[in-house]
Amino acid sequence: MNKMTLECLAHLENEAFIRTSAIAFLMPLNLSMEDCMEIKTMLAEAVVNAMIHGYEGNHEGIVRVHVSYDENQIEIIVADEGCGIDDISQAMQPLFTSKQHLERSGMGMTIMQTFADDFHITSEKGKGTVVTLRKRIQHECVSE
């Protein structure tokens, strides 16, 4: 088992740093290009949600990202102490967005749900949101 934690201010430019750092940390797993892309995308969605929705663009908020893996799975936890989500089931609906004026698509949750093998979210109004994403590691059969 291996793990790391990143703690960043909710500046949008930190999102690229977080997703590339997470992928660099996962390098020893020799993930396929497709798995890397899926992990990057779902992590980007979770982090952008924390920054834009959780902290509503307030740059002083702190986004915490925990990445861990063992031989079977990768776990990514993205936590904020922002405003929380009013109605999680509504937020999960494809194309639902509370920020249409910012040209948000409302697809972030759907993308996370599709790319993660296990996706789950807890949120408390005024306290923050924790998103957990798990991905099973595909072991390639190596023939001798």
Add this chain to the structure above:
Amino acid sequence: MKHQFKDGTLYFYFYGELDNLTVCNLKQICIDLIDQYQPKTVKLDFEEVSFVDSTGIGFVLARYKQLQKYHGELIICNLSKVNHRIFAMSGIFQLMKEERNGVKL
């Protein structure tokens, strides 16, 4: 990003990682160019795009709506396999066409 206006079509060529920050920086330039040319067709080329997320979908949907003012058509070009999957999740291809190397899919 590069752009070109030719025979009534406005082309946008994106490259690299089209993430939230990049889209925020490009958005206004694209809005202004579409309003300036009021083109019949806009083609968004993703051939050199290595990363896209829901922000990219929101951006494309918003340009689709903007173009409707001019009765223009929006076409998404040269999506990679993974980028296609991300766009397809939103049902976006019910609204607009996709092209690869100038050939409609």
